[in-house]
Amino acid sequence: MESNQSNLHNSLLASEADSQRTLYPYVTGTSVVAIKYKDGILMASDMGGSYGSTLRYKSVERIKPVGKHSLLGASGEISDFQEILRYLDELILYDNMWDDGNSLGPKEVHSYLTRVMYNRRNKFNPLWNSLILGGVKNGHKYLGMVSMIGVNFEDDHVATGFGNHLARPILRDEWHENLSFEDGVKLLEKCMRVLLYRDRSAINKLQIAKITEEGVTVSQPYSLKTFWGFSAFQNPTVGAEGSW
Amino acid sequence: MFRNQYDTDVTTWSPTGRLFQVEYSMEAVKQGSAAIGLRSKTHVVLACVNKANSELSSHQKKIFKVDDHIGVAIAGLTADGRVLSRYMRSEAINHSFTYESPLPVGRLVVQLADKAQVCTQRSWKRPYGVGLLVGGLDESGAHLYYNCPSGNYFEYQAFAIGSRSQAAKTYLERRFENFTNSSREDLIKDALIATRETLQGEKLKSSICTVSVVGVGEPFHILDQETVQQLIDTFELVTEEEPPAPEPAPEPAAADEGGAEQGAGAEQGAAPDEGVAPMDI
Numbered sequence: 001m002e003s004n005q006s007n008l009h010n011s012l013l014a015s016e017a018d019s020q021r022t023l024y025p026y027v028t029g030t031s032v033v034a035i036k037y038k039d040g041i042l043m044a045s046d047m048g049g050s051y052g053s054t055l056r057y058k059s060v061e062r063i064k065p066v067g068k069h070s071l072l073g074a075s076g077e078i079s080d081f082q083e084i085l086r087y088l089d090e091l092i093l094y095d096n097m098w099d100d101g102n103s104l105g106p107k108e109v110h111s112y113l114t115r116v117m118y119n120r121r122n123k124f125n126p127l128w129n130s131l132i133l134g135g136v137k138n139g140h141k142y143l144g145m146v147s148m149i150g151v152n153f154e155d156d157h158v159a160t161g162f163g164n165h166l167a168r169p170i171l172r173d174e175w176h177e178n179l180s181f182e183d184g185v186k187l188l189e190k191c192m193r194v195l196l197y198r199d200r201s202a203i204n205k206l207q208i209a210k211i212t213e214e215g216v217t218v219s220q221p222y223s224l225k226t227f228w229g230f231s232a233f234q235n236p237t238v239g240a241e242g243s244w
Numbered sequence: 245m246f247r248n249q250y251d252t253d254v255t256t257w258s259p260t261g262r263l264f265q266v267e268y269s270m271e272a273v274k275q276g277s278a279a280i281g282l283r284s285k286t287h288v289v290l291a292c293v294n295k296a297n298s299e300l301s302s303h304q305k306k307i308f309k310v311d312d313h314i315g316v317a318i319a320g321l322t323a324d325g326r327v328l329s330r331y332m333r334s335e336a337i338n339h340s341f342t343y344e345s346p347l348p349v350g351r352l353v354v355q356l357a358d359k360a361q362v363c364t365q366r367s368w369k370r371p372y373g374v375g376l377l378v379g380g381l382d383e384s385g386a387h388l389y390y391n392c393p394s395g396n397y398f399e400y401q402a403f404a405i406g407s408r409s410q411a412a413k414t415y416l417e418r419r420f421e422n423f424t425n426s427s428r429e430d431l432i433k434d435a436l437i438a439t440r441e442t443l444q445g446e447k448l449k450s451s452i453c454t455v456s457v458v459g460v461g462e463p464f465h466i467l468d469q470e471t472v473q474q475l476i477d478t479f480e481l482v483t484e485e486e487p488p489a490p491e492p493a494p495e496p497a498a499a500d501e502g503g504a505e506q507g508a509g510a511e512q513g514a515a516p517d518e519g520v521a522p523m524d525i
Binding site for chain 1: 384
């Protein structure tokens, strides 16, 4: 009787050990920032991959094209992002295999991602990412976000993680509908520079991607000019009582 | 005991390379009351003839809304038609749940055809006894498909299935070249005339036909009976004045093409030798 019970107990424990979920992320990427501009969408992110607070990887591409009309940027767990990319590769492959002239646009991909993210959170096994999905199809610009629990929305400019706190206030002040490509890139670089200064996980190696009706281009990695001599950087905790 | 050695099983070939059970299922489509579909660049109109089973009963519904952008008209076994339209509805709604965008018509039709094909290749199944005219609107415009129990499907500018559909097809073949640029109203009018052709002299009334429309800015819907009656009344006034002049004119020119079309149509949509029973009796 007793051995039976302990067997039962063991089997329960075993089945619990068999299914491990992501309880916390391991290698993470920080903010992604994206805006609509005159001809399409611009997206920027750095290439860092943090192992906890260690800046472990320095060449992680966190912006990827999806099909012909969409661009995906991700922050959060890098391996989960890679899994999402596998899902999307399959999705786009099967879509192309119809070979009937129809294709998934950014709106459809965004909706699909929302379902995947929310479905995984309902299994208590979330994909630990914040995703930004941008694209252009049939003259319509599209820009939206999905969180790791499936919260989703569209906006003219979006940012994940720290970008929400540091980049979006800048975008709210300076973004407008008719930004040229050059001005859009300048605006994103301004955001990325602030993030570089104030987000300890950000690194000075970034990519900017552009998607228009003509297609996708992701820039080569490059770095921003910085100036660390500002007086506010000398003793950042002055006036911040309780900090050290 | 058996009149035909090769027709007791869906999956059994005859030595002449035919599957009799599949041909019989296509025969069931011809037995059903007629259904008609035609399309322009922007609209699709589906119409059908409603036949009551007995004096005491009402008729069965033959046109179904699948989604806001897709509708279907059936001829043959209504019960099978309902099963297939339920399948189509569920495919459409699942697609709009996942992608928040309407399912392309062509893709739905392929899935439907695959479903019908499976039934022709499994010994424990039977083919569906229903033909479906699927009309819909998507990114690439308006589409009309005919889906056959054999698992074949074809895209059409205009088509008719069911009993006495040949008369409607003849009418449509004479006029289909103008349909692309037709207005919604002209399309409905042609649908009603084609429907009337299948009635063989019986008077066209709104009580014995159903008309439905889907198009740009217009979700799929079935016109209500009063509207249909009004349309019939207006166009019958017109037919008394109009047809003698314009209709005979295009006929000689179109006759050759019509003949060719007809041959092709028979080869694709229906049994190869229409009118002749597909088996040796």
